[in-house]
Amino acid sequence: MRPAWPLWPSRGYPQQIRPVGQTSLRRLRSSLVRPAQSDPSRPTAAVPTETTRISQEEQKDHRAIAFSHDLYALHTSSPGSPLFQPSGTHILQKLQAFLRAQYPSYGFQEVLTPTIYKKSLWEMSGHWDNYEDDMFAVTGRGAQGGHDPEREIGENEEYGLKPMNCPGHCLLFKSQKRSYKDLPLRYADFSPLHRNELSGALSGLTRLRRFHQDDGHIFCRPSQVKNEISQTLDFVRMVYRTFNMGDYKLRLGTRPEQYIGSVDDWDRAEARLKAALQESGQHFDINQGDGAFYGPKIDIILTDANDKDHQTATIQLDFQLPKRFELAYDVPEPEQERTSESKLLGTANVQSETPVLIHRAIFGSLERFLALLIESDAGKWPFWMNPHQLVILTVGKDANVRQRAEEMAKQLASPDARAGPQTLKAHNFMVDCDNTDQSLAKKIFNARRRGYSFYAVVGRRNLEQPHEMQTLDISIGVHPSQQDVQQAIEAFMTSPVPASGSLFDAKSTGTNLTIRQCQELMKDLESRFL
Numbered sequence: 001m002r003p004a005w006p007l008w009p010s011r012g013y014p015q016q017i018r019p020v021g022q023t024s025l026r027r028l029r030s031s032l033v034r035p036a037q038s039d040p041s042r043p044t045a046a047v048p049t050e051t052t053r054i055s056q057e058e059q060k061d062h063r064a065i066a067f068s069h070d071l072y073a074l075h076t077s078s079p080g081s082p083l084f085q086p087s088g089t090h091i092l093q094k095l096q097a098f099l100r101a102q103y104p105s106y107g108f109q110e111v112l113t114p115t116i117y118k119k120s121l122w123e124m125s126g127h128w129d130n131y132e133d134d135m136f137a138v139t140g141r142g143a144q145g146g147h148d149p150e151r152e153i154g155e156n157e158e159y160g161l162k163p164m165n166c167p168g169h170c171l172l173f174k175s176q177k178r179s180y181k182d183l184p185l186r187y188a189d190f191s192p193l194h195r196n197e198l199s200g201a202l203s204g205l206t207r208l209r210r211f212h213q214d215d216g217h218i219f220c221r222p223s224q225v226k227n228e229i230s231q232t233l234d235f236v237r238m239v240y241r242t243f244n245m246g247d248y249k250l251r252l253g254t255r256p257e258q259y260i261g262s263v264d265d266w267d268r269a270e271a272r273l274k275a276a277l278q279e280s281g282q283h284f285d286i287n288q289g290d291g292a293f294y295g296p297k298i299d300i301i302l303t304d305a306n307d308k309d310h311q312t313a314t315i316q317l318d319f320q321l322p323k324r325f326e327l328a329y330d331v332p333e334p335e336q337e338r339t340s341e342s343k344l345l346g347t348a349n350v351q352s353e354t355p356v357l358i359h360r361a362i363f364g365s366l367e368r369f370l371a372l373l374i375e376s377d378a379g380k381w382p383f384w385m386n387p388h389q390l391v392i393l394t395v396g397k398d399a400n401v402r403q404r405a406e407e408m409a410k411q412l413a414s415p416d417a418r419a420g421p422q423t424l425k426a427h428n429f430m431v432d433c434d435n436t437d438q439s440l441a442k443k444i445f446n447a448r449r450r451g452y453s454f455y456a457v458v459g460r461r462n463l464e465q466p467h468e469m470q471t472l473d474i475s476i477g478v479h480p481s482q483q484d485v486q487q488a489i490e491a492f493m494t495s496p497v498p499a500s501g502s503l504f505d506a507k508s509t510g511t512n513l514t515i516r517q518c519q520e521l522m523k524d525l526e527s528r529f530l
Contacts, residue, residue: 062374063204069379069451072205080202080209082367087387090430091373092212094385095366096190098529099214099239106235108188108216113168115191119158124324125167126260128160130293134195136161161194166318166359169217170325173355178329183355184220184228190366191215205371206310212366218358219327225356229276229298229315232360236300236313239362242529243373244481249301249309250282253290260294261320269317270296294320297359302372312369316359328352377480379451384526387430388452390518392472393443394435395459402435405458408472408515409433415519429522452477453485456518471512485530492524 066072071088074081084092103110116138122128127135138159162168169187178185194210201207218228240248252273255266273296277284284298291297300313321327331353363369373381383389390412392405409431411417416426432452434443440457447455456472463470479485513521 060375061204062206062371065374065379066205071374078210079199080197080207082205082208082210088370090387091370091381091385092366095363095369096212096214098242099188099362102235102239103188106186106231107184108186110188110190111169111172113165113172113189113191114162115194116159116161117167119160121167122160125170125321126294126324127163127167130258130260131163134197135163136194136196162191163193163195165189165191165193165213165215166217166321166357167325170321170327170357173219173327174325178219178327178355180221180329180331180353183329184218184224186216186218188214188216205367205374208365208367211368214361214363214366216360216362218360219322219355220358221329221331221353222356225272225317225358226276226279228358229273229317230280232315232358233276233280233282233298236315236362240300240313245302245372245376248312249303250277250284251287251290251299251301252277252284253287253292253297253299255296256289256291256293258293259291261323265319266291266296269319273298273315273317292316292318292359294318295359300364310368310372312361312364312372314359314361314364318357318359322354322357327355327357329355380478380480381451381453382480382530383453383485383522384529386451386453388432388450389430389522390454390456391432391434391447391450391452391477392456392458393440393447394433395440395457397437398460401458401460401463404463404470405433405435408456408458408470411515412518412522415523427519427523427526429526448477453479468516469514471514472518474511474513474518479530481530485525488525488528488530489521492521 066088069087070085071091072082072084075083082088100110119128119137122135138161140159168191169189172187173185190212192210192212193215195208197207197209202209218232220228252270254270255263259266270291277298287299290299295316295318297314297316299311301309301311303309329352330350332350381387392409392412394401394405413429413431414422414426415429416423434447436443438446444455453476454474455477456474458472462472465471476482476485
């Protein structure tokens, strides 16, 4: 069994220009180099040097770890909106790609929706009255923010940046005539969201004003609600096991003081969520008054080492938005549809019924989930997510060795490369080459410090064979579950295991692999999510 990644605290300091904690600045100041001149057009993050170190306390703070690994920057010109570096972007895209790979199995279709909508839409959804303080209002060209009775509705009014995707998905549902045979209809969306959080509440990646959420909405019949919630709970369980997130809490949030809809609708929705949780066999707590303004919810909570809770995934049951948007689907025998759990319907008396809406997110905020991953193992990434997967280290100053190492790096980075356009399923890996004049010991030190999953040594003796027979001396660099990787490699290799019991032990310099073997090994590790 793979060991669970420990979760460390993410303290709620106000946002800084640099992604480091306020208590860390004095300790870091002596080991950081600042730009010689201040340039207001550029982020003012300090530049790390080879001697940069972070303390044990800072190893529990995703901001300091992300800073040392160059994952993202923050700037006062857009508070609460991270600027992701290539490495951080790579990890976020891997999180998205992971979920996209699961969507067909769970019946989700990905959609794209606008970032900005007119005020009248937010009034229809109830967000303008119940969520206005947390929204960004935008004024369009020529708009004065009022309603002119002689002009088309919405032509002369404010706009709002979307804090969530549900109104847009309701518009998609309404854009076509729907039948009960079309349900459940499941939409997924990674569009960026904007929420006007208080400046004092902003903190690294855990509390932002602009973020991405793996937002999903399920439009279903009443008889399908129970199964959809159970399937979503299974989805959450599968994902969190894959990421070794350990135990998580389930909390049922009930009707808040400010809500829309009838008490009867709320009682019915709460009863359905509670029944689904009880059937799942998982322990859950009831958090009175913590539901969304449109419906009750199940929150998935991760707890760090300091007992600080982080809400990540969520499942919300909503009877209100479908009514407000006048969503409908055709169904025979509507009275049976409203009162029975039966899925067998007749063909007479076809009328329209209102669907039930389930809001769901598996990661929740991708940025917040990334913060927990960063802290869980101090930036030691699993191979398939790592922006630094393999580096080739050259021995000596031989020009032929350096040239061949560069060629090997290209072959390993794109093992499926071919002339012309590459296929959409082609494998691509993050492979670098260090052919500087530094000593091999220094190169290995740098490779481990930067967090490479593997490093490969190439010298003159590696080039003595023809190209297809040339080998690399591969060693494991940094990985959160070393033992699992060793076992996977040993299962992959057809050669006998050395007497030491492992291909990569403390005394071994590694094992020899041809380019072809190394390519297949990386594909195998990626497919195992190791």
